[in-house]
Amino acid sequence: MNVIVVKNYEEVCQKGVEFFIEQIQKKNNINLGLATGSTPLGLYDKLIEWAQEKNADLSHVTTFNLDEYIGLPKDDPNSYYYYMKEKLFDPLNLSPEQTFLPDGRATDIEKECEAYDQIIKDKGGIDLQLLGVGVNGHIAFNEPGTSFSSNTHEVRLAESTREANSRFFSSMDEVPTHAITMGIGSILEAKEIVLIANGTNKSEAIQQLVEGPQSEDWPITALQSHNHVTVIVDEEAASLLKK
Numbered sequence: 001m002n003v004i005v006v007k008n009y010e011e012v013c014q015k016g017v018e019f020f021i022e023q024i025q026k027k028n029n030i031n032l033g034l035a036t037g038s039t040p041l042g043l044y045d046k047l048i049e050w051a052q053e054k055n056a057d058l059s060h061v062t063t064f065n066l067d068e069y070i071g072l073p074k075d076d077p078n079s080y081y082y083y084m085k086e087k088l089f090d091p092l093n094l095s096p097e098q099t100f101l102p103d104g105r106a107t108d109i110e111k112e113c114e115a116y117d118q119i120i121k122d123k124g125g126i127d128l129q130l131l132g133v134g135v136n137g138h139i140a141f142n143e144p145g146t147s148f149s150s151n152t153h154e155v156r157l158a159e160s161t162r163e164a165n166s167r168f169f170s171s172m173d174e175v176p177t178h179a180i181t182m183g184i185g186s187i188l189e190a191k192e193i194v195l196i197a198n199g200t201n202k203s204e205a206i207q208q209l210v211e212g213p214q215s216e217d218w219p220i221t222a223l224q225s226h227n228h229v230t231v232i233v234d235e236e237a238a239s240l241l242k243k
C-alpha cells in the first residue's frame with residue numbers, strides 16, 4: 001500500500017486528481033469508479049478545471065458509482081444520481097450512456113444489484129476506483145460487519161452513518177434507512193484504488209487501514225488485500241499513524 005501524506009485537503013485533491021488525469025490520458029477506454037460524500041468534491045472540481053482548460057475529449061470514459069440511496073427519485077437533490085449529475089457529469093458533458101449508478105427506485109432491488117455487478121463486468125471492470133471513508137471505516141455503504149467477499153447488495157444504514165449524512169437533509173427523518181452499495185468484494189475487483197481522506201475524524205479509520213489488523217469491524221481494512229492501493233491523506237487524517 002502506498003501512503004501519501006500531504007499538508008491539507010487542497011493537496012489531497014490535487015494529488016488524487018493527478019491519478020485520474022494520468023489514467024484518462026493514458027488509456028483508450030477507461031472505466032472509473034466514483035464516490036460521493038464531501039471528500040471527493042475538491043477532486044471533482046479539479047478534474048473539471050483540467051478538462052475545461054484542456055478541452056479534453058472524454059468520450060472514452062465510463063463511470064460507475066459506488067452506491068445510491070433506496071427510495072429517492074433521481075431528481076431529489078439528495079440522491080447520489082443528482083449529486084453526480086450536478087457536481088461532475090454535467091460539467092464534464094458526460095452522457096447518460098457513459099455514467100452508471102445503481103437505481104435506488106428499482107422495483108426488484110436484488111435483481112438491480114445483480115445487474116449492476118454484471119454491467120461492470122460486461123464493460124471490462126473498473127480500472128481506477130476512487131474511495132472515501134466513513135468515520136466508522138465504511139467504504140461505499142459497507143458498514144462494519146460486512147463480508148469482504150460481498151457483491152453489490154442492499155444495506156440498512158448504520159445510525160451513525162445516517163446521522164453523519166443528515167447534514168444534507170432538512171431533518172433526520174428524511175435520511176433514507178437503506179441503500180444499494182457495491183460490495184467490498186466488488187470494490188476489490190478494481191484494478192487500482194485511490195482512497196482519499198482528510199480531517200481528524202477520519203484518523204482512526206486511516207490508522208486501522210495502515211497499521212491495524214484486517215477485520216470486518218473496520219471495512220476499510222479489506223483494502224490491505226489489494227495490491228494496487230494508494231492512500232492520500234492530509235496531516236490530520238494521518239495524525240494517529242506512527243511517525
Ligand SMILES: O=P(O)(O)OC[C@H]1O[C@](O)(CO)[C@@H](O)[C@@H]1O
Pocket residue numbers: 035036037038039040131132133134135138139140141161165
Ligand atoms: O466524504 P464524506 O462526506 O466524509 O463521506 C465519507 C463516506 O461516507 C459516504 O458518503 C457514505 O456515507 C461514503 O460514500 C463516503 O466515502
